[in-house]
Amino acid sequence: xxxxxxxxxxxxxxxxxxxxxxxxxxxxxxxxxxxxxxxxxxxxxxxxxxxxxxxxxxxxxxxxxxxxxxxxxxxxxxxxxxxxxxxxxxxxxxxxxxxxxxxxxxxxxxxxxxxxxxxxxxxxxxxxxxxxxxxxxxxxxxxxxxxxxxxxxxxxxxxxxxxxxxxxxxxxxxxxxxxxxxxxxxxxxxxxxxxxxxxxxxxxxxxxxxxxxxxxxxxxxxxxxxxxxxxxxxxxxxxxxxxxxxxxxxxxxxxxxxxxxxxxxxxxxxxxxxxxxxxxxxxxxxxxxxxxxx
Amino acid sequence: xxxxxxxxxxxxxxxxxxxxxxxxxxxxxxxxxxxxxxxxxxxxxxxxxxxxxxxxxxxxxxxxxxxxxxxxxxxxxxxxxxxxxxxxxxxxxxxxxxxxxxxxxxxxxxxxxxxxxxxxxxxxxxxxxxxxxxxxxxxxxxxxxxxxxxxxxxxxxxxxxxxxxxxxxxxxxxxxxxxxxxxxxxxxxxxxxxxxxxxxxxxxxxxxxxxxxxxxxxxxxxxxxxxxxxxxxxxxxxxxxxxxxxxxxxxxxxxxxxxxxxxxxxxxxxxxxxxxxxxxxxxxxxxxxxxxxxxxxxxxxxxxxxxxxxxxxxxxxxxxxxxxxxxxxxx
Numbered sequence: 213x214x215x216x217x218x219x220x221x222x223x224x225x226x227x228x229x230x231x232x233x234x235x236x237x238x239x240x241x242x243x244x245x246x247x248x249x250x251x252x253x254x255x256x257x258x259x260x261x262x263x264x265x266x267x268x269x270x271x272x273x274x275x276x277x278x279x280x281x282x283x284x285x286x287x288x289x290x291x292x293x294x295x296x297x298x299x300x301x302x303x304x305x306x307x308x309x310x311x312x313x314x315x316x317x318x319x320x321x322x323x324x325x326x327x328x329x330x331x332x333x334x335x336x337x338x339x340x341x342x343x344x345x346x347x348x349x350x351x352x353x354x355x356x357x358x359x360x361x362x363x364x365x366x367x368x369x370x371x372x373x374x375x376x377x378x379x380x381x382x383x384x385x386x387x388x389x390x391x392x393x394x395x396x397x398x399x400x401x402x403x404x405x406x407x408x409x410x411x412x413x414x415x416x417x418x419x420x421x422x423x424x425x426x427x428x429x430x431x432x433x434x435x436x437x438x439x440x441x442x443x444x445x446x447x448x449x450x451x452x453x454x455x456x457x458x459x460x461x462x463x464x465x466x467x468x469x470x471x472x473x474x475x476x477x478x479x480x481x482x483x484x485x486x487x488x489x490x491x492x493x494x495x496x497x498x499x500x501x502x503x504x505x506x
Numbered sequence: 507x508x509x510x511x512x513x514x515x516x517x518x519x520x521x522x523x524x525x526x527x528x529x530x531x532x533x534x535x536x537x538x539x540x541x542x543x544x545x546x547x548x549x550x551x552x553x554x555x556x557x558x559x560x561x562x563x564x565x566x567x568x569x570x571x572x573x574x575x576x577x578x579x580x581x582x583x584x585x586x587x588x589x590x591x592x593x594x595x596x597x598x599x600x601x602x603x604x605x606x607x608x609x610x611x612x613x614x615x616x617x618x619x620x621x622x623x624x625x626x627x628x629x630x631x632x633x634x635x636x637x638x639x640x641x642x643x644x645x646x647x648x649x650x651x652x653x654x655x656x657x658x659x660x661x662x663x664x665x666x667x668x669x670x671x672x673x674x675x676x677x678x679x680x681x682x683x684x685x686x687x688x689x690x691x692x693x694x695x696x697x698x699x700x701x702x703x704x705x706x707x708x709x710x711x712x713x714x715x716x717x718x719x720x721x722x723x724x725x726x727x728x729x730x731x732x733x734x735x736x737x738x739x740x741x742x743x744x745x746x747x748x749x750x751x752x753x754x755x756x757x758x759x760x761x762x763x764x765x766x767x768x769x770x771x772x773x774x775x776x777x778x779x780x781x782x783x784x785x786x787x788x789x790x791x792x793x794x795x796x797x798x799x800x801x802x803x804x805x806x807x808x809x810x811x812x813x814x815x816x817x818x819x820x821x822x823x824x825x826x827x828x829x830x831x832x833x834x835x836x837x
Contacts, residue, residue, distance in 0.1 A: 239562050242809030279809035281558055284537070287809060321810045326553075327821065329813055361817050364743070394622050394744055413640070465806040505806065 242279040244291075248272065248501035252452075252476045255495030257305060260488045267307060267492065268300040269476075271424070277317050289333060291317040295426070297450070306438035307481055307490055308341040311428045311450055315339070319355075330358045331371075339377075343431025348445070351377050351427065357385060365391040369401055378427040379449050379484040414462045422454040422472075422499075430483075446483045453478040454497055470501040528785035532794045535708050536568045546572035547789050551831075553824050555816040556796075561705040562805040563698065563776065565812075567797045567820050571827055573834045574790035581762035581784045583834060584793070585755045586734050592829040596741035598624070603735035603750075607672040612665045615739065617746075618657035624739075627746040627772070631660040634688070641773045642686035642693070643667070664748065664772075668737060671750055671770050679721050679729060683769050686776070689802075695769055695777045702779065702798040709796050713781045716756040716763035731756060748772040760786045775801035797823055 252269040277291030295313040315337025322330050333355045340349035357371025369387040387401035395410040399420075406420030427449050435443030456474020463469055479492035529541050537554045546552070556566025573580055590600045598621070603611045617628050630640055634652040643651065647667045654660040674682030686693040699722060703710040714723055721729030733752035740747055750770040756763045764782040771777060781796040799819070807815055 239560065239805075239808060239812075240558055242812070244809070284555060284557060287813060321813060323555075323813060323817060327817060329810060329817065331810070359814070361814055361821070363821065364818050367814075394626075465803065505808065 240281040242287075243506040244275075244277045244279070245504040245506075246273070246275045246501070247503075248470075248499060250472075250497055250499035252454075252497040253495045254300075255476060255479065255492035257307065257490050257492050259490040262305065262490060265302050265305045267302070267305065268495070270298045272296050275317070279321065282320075285323040287321040289317060289319040289321065289331075293317055293335065293337075297424075304439075305490075306435070306440045306443055306488075308343075308428075308430055308434060308448070310341050311426065311448070312342050313337060313339050313426060313428075324358070327361045328358050329361065330356070332356050339426060339428045341428060341430050341434065343434060349429045351375065351429075353427070355385070375427050377429075377447055379482065416460045417457070418460065419457050420455075422456070423451075424454075425449070425451045440488070442486045443483055443488065446486050449480070449482040449484060451478070451480045451482070452476060456497065456499075458499070466505045468503045470499070470503070472499040472501070473497065528783075528787060528792050528794075531712070531783075532570055532792075535712055536570070536794070538568070538570055541570065543572060543787050543789070543792060546570065546792065547574055549831075551824055551827050553820045553827075555820055556706070556798075558812075559702075559705040561701045561800075563800045563802060564702050564705055565799050565801070565804055565816060565819060566702075566706060566709075567816065567823055569795045569797075569820075569823055569827055570793065571795075571831060572787065572790050572792045573831055575834055577760045577762060577784050577786040577791040578757075580791040580793065580834060581755055581757070581764065581782075584782055584784070584830065585753045585764050585766075587830055587833065589738075589740075589826065589829060591833075595826060595829060596623075597738060598741070598746065599737075599739040601737055603672055603737060605676055605732075605735065607669055607676060607735070609665065609669065611672075612668060612737065615661060615665055615668075615737075615748075617661040617664065621746070623741045623744055623746040626744070627748075628657045628660050630773070631663065632656075637688060639688045641689065642771055642776065643688050644684045645687045647684070648688045668748065668750060668770075672735065672737070675750070675752070675769060676735070679726065680769075681726075693776055693802075695771075698776045698800040699767065699769075699779060702777075702800055706796075706798065709781065709798075712783065713763055713765060713796075715758070716754055716765045716781075719756050720752075720754040720765050720767070722765070722767070742774050745774055747774055775799060795823075795827070 249272045254266040254268045257265050257267055273295040275293040277289055279287045279289050282288050293315050297311040299307060299309055301307050301309050315335040317333060317335055319333030324330050334352055336352040338345055338349045339351040353375040355371060355373050357369055360368040367389045371385040373383045373385055375381060385402055389399050389401060391397045397408040399406045399408055403423040404420060406418045408416050408418045410416050427447060430443060430446045430448055432445055435441045454474055454476050456472050458470055458472030460468055460470040474497060476495045476497050477493060481490045532538060533541060538552050552570040554568055556568060588600050589595045589597045599614045601611060601614055617624055631651055631654055634648050636645060636649045636652055639648055650666060651663040654663045680696050683696050717723040718728045719731040731754045733754045736751050738749050749768045751766060751768045753764060753766040762784040766780040768778045778799045783794045785792045
């Protein structure tokens with residue numbers, strides 16, 4: 213396992229460094245680095261006959277994207293993402309201890325017409341519990357979204373999320389960013405819709421939700437090892453929904469730190485092909501994140 | 507100055523010396539490939555984002571429109587155009603300035619207002635320290651305004667600051683423009699203007715005649731145009747912003763160039779210049795407009811954010827052109 217993680221981390225680092233080296237500091241190239249870590253406390257797991265067990269969770273996400281201006285209207289996006297959910301799973305709970313994504317990011321932003329910017333983004337990579345990685349663990353979810361820029365205070369978003377392996381292969385996406393008062397902004401954009409209040413030019417408080425979701429392939433012997441053979445080689449749709457409040461602070465114009473706490477209101481491991489579903493509700497969480505732009 | 511600028515300027519000057527139709531000139535210097543003067547006269551406004559600048563604080567946009575009026579009238583009225591009657595442009599005050607500037611020119615400046623953008627400006631004025639402010643001020647201006655204790659005193663302080671800047675500009679032209687010193691680093695608006703023009707050598711070459719006569723390019727001794735001086739108060743990014751501007755007009759027969767330069771801006775951005783080239787065409791007048799704009803946050807606005815920023819800037823310019831055109835038509 214450790215070797216696989218090292219390989220995955222090595223690939224991620226190589227892509228990141230290659231992009232960084234190419235990027236330089238030109239105004240034509242934007243680099244975005246988003247890092248977050250969170251801990252979710254113990255929450256009871258229920259479903260498919262399971263009771264009296266709890267799991268906790270550590271999760272982390274590192275995403276680095278370089279956006280290069282190719283033409284006046286076209287930005288090419290390349291990068292990498294690593295996301296990991298680690299669950300503290302007691303014996304007898306057939307929930308994977310790890311769900312992990314190591315993927316490339318390939319896409320573009322394109323201005324269409326006068327007021328639309330369209331983003332197409334493919335994330336080919338490994339989406340797995342990393343128990344035994346094979347070609348079947350490869351996936352390539354795709355997002356196609358358009359932002360309609362009404363004015364500096366109002367933007368609409370519509371789009372589609374496509375993941376052929378998921379139970380719901382095509383999901384519509386919609387959102388709005390509306391600065392409706394001097395200090396208030398409704399930033400209702402998935403996966404982190406928020407109501408934001410500007411304390412000052414550097415500091416902001418927010419109430420919001422966080423959505424983490426993904427489709428992962430489980431190992432060949434996961435079911436057997438957990439006394440539920442039909443879960444071997446299954447695909448699981450993972451979804452968690454958090455609601456919380458946070459504080460963000462711009463340390464510099466390009467570096468922002470966020471601290472957030474709240475409650476995990478819903479978590480679902482949906483082995484949809486095996487008709488087995490485990491859910492959790494109501495656990496506290498804390499998160500720290502940073503966003504940098506170069 | 508870099509080789510790129512001089513080569514571009516030379517090429518531009520060489521090409522601009524070749525007699526060409528206005529449409530050809532605009533097509534050569536802009537990205538407007540499909541231009542139909544009849545459609546422009548019927549109301550079409552062409553706009554496009556400028557090419558990405560190497561100058562990190564700069565941004566540009568171009569537009570083209572036409573009106574069924576004589577070129578001379580259009581040039582005269584564009585130079586002194588007053589945006590105040592258009593609430594959608596969020597201009598709170600616009601006033602011509604005398605030469606020499608007098609306190610009465612600023613009688614309409616009143617910051618004792620309940621409007622939130624104005625309150626923002628007052629709050630930031632009252633928060634000024636001699637060494638620190640988010641506003642674009644020299645140290646001596648910060649000291650002057652820093653003694654303000656209420657909106658009325660803030661208004662009086664701003665009138666003094668603006669009058670001093672206008673007087674220095676009227677007496678010494680570009681050399682009279684003081685730096686911004688208290689918002690983190692020292693910025694000279696003239697350097698920002700030069701950097702914007704330097705980054706757009708073809709545009710600078712095309713507008714070299716008016717820019718030279720305005721003293722922004724070349725020898726100051728060539729600066730013979732007397733501009734239309736003005737001040738304005740408007741809302742930018744939810745903040746009330748004071749600007750001082752000078753609009754220069756150069757005639758060459760019925761062909762005109764206008765350079766409208768904001769040589770002082772109180773905050774949010776550093777400077778802006780709007781260039782117009784105006785030609786008589788069959789049925790009216792063709793106007794090509796270039797907007798160059800320098801702002802501190804642009805240095806950190808890249809990728810999709812910058813794309814979005816440019817799209818929104820173009821929308822604002824288009825809205826302003828609609829208002830201009832309506833006023834021109836209304837006589």
